[in-house]
Amino acid sequence: MKIIFTIQHPAHVHLFRNAIQKLKEDGHQVHVYARNKDIAIDLLEAYDIDHTVLAGDADRLSKLALVQAKYELRLAWEAWRIKPDVIVAMGEPAVAHVAKLVGARSLIFTDTEIGTLQNKLAFPLADRIYTPECYQGDIGPKQVRYPGYHELAYLHPDRFTPDPSVVEELEIDPDEKFVVLRLVAWNAAHDVGHGGFSDPKEVVDKLEATGARVLITAENGIADELDSYKIDIPPEKIHHVLYYADLFVGESATMATESAVLGTPAIFVSSTRRGYTDELEDKYGMVFTYSDNDRHVRGIEKAIELLQQPSTDRWEQRRDTILDEKIDTTNLILEQSTT
Structure with missing residues (x-):
């Protein structure tokens, strides 16, 4: 399969890094696109994850819309070129929009109820929205609740050994x-x-x-x-x-x-x-x-x-x-x- 992961924050690197590695080992074509926010790129490099940076960070809220538009347009171009089966992200509106344009499935993971603007932009067009069981909100029939936390994607004992x-x-x-x-x-x-x-x-x-x-x-x-x-x-x-x-x-x-x-x-x-x-x-x-x-x-x-x-x-x-x-x-x- 052709699968795109998008990274907008350092926490997203941790959430998806083990899945990215395993999918590649299993022979899937995995593409990772990122925004240069905080230490996200440093983490991608530390974990040796091939990636393409599509946009920088917004140093103030007034620039956020411009950076987001740039990111979404570049992601749309890359997705049109790759023609992915699935696009996976954490709470990212661009993924839901771009997936519809290229006929891919969009899988949105979220655990943050207070991200109201981001959620309003991402949820309507998303195919599935994954939340922990304890998520305080009913998103509707697209919502899939699971017994876990984002942090257990990388800190579960099967994934993490303390040094x-x-x-x-x-x-x-x-x-x-x-x-x-x-x-x-x-x-x-x-x-x-x-x-x-x-x-x-x-x-x-x-x-x-x-x-x-x-x-x-x-x-x-x-x-x-x-x-x-x-x-x-x-x-x-x-x-x-x-x-x-x-x-x-x-x-x-x-x-x-x-x-x-x-x-x-x-x-x-x-x-x-x-x-x-x-x-x-x-x-x-x-x-x-x-x-x-x-x-x-x-x-x-x-x-x-x-x-x-x-x-x-x-x-x-x-x-x-x-x-x-x-x-x-x-x-x-x-x-x-x-x-």
């Missing part, structure tokens, strides 16, 4: 408690008007006061006074750090979920919520979400509470429950893109 040498490179003592703190840029279309922590320096100070080491990963530059906390490792290695961390604290729903499915408890601080983080909190007790006006204070308080608790195997047990009840999402992508 302790990554943590050793950061010169972290095996007996030392450490926390990964994630700060986001808040410049995505669905992030407008939202936020997380009000004072990252206070977060670092109070986490450090528990005796834990704080490692920061951030989308944008951070204050000079926090620069020494920032970890400098290749982006494809961050999941090994999350696996060995004692706690994740941050503004990223994706990284909170990654931590949870790896067995690391997560504090998610954001004025927006997601169905998947809510489920990981309510059903599995692996994520603690703070989204109200007091989210900064309450998020810090919960982080301190967890760091001061004695070590047990409860997080590993909760992770085992997740893995017992959820699927390897890559298997779903493979099955649906070839049938």
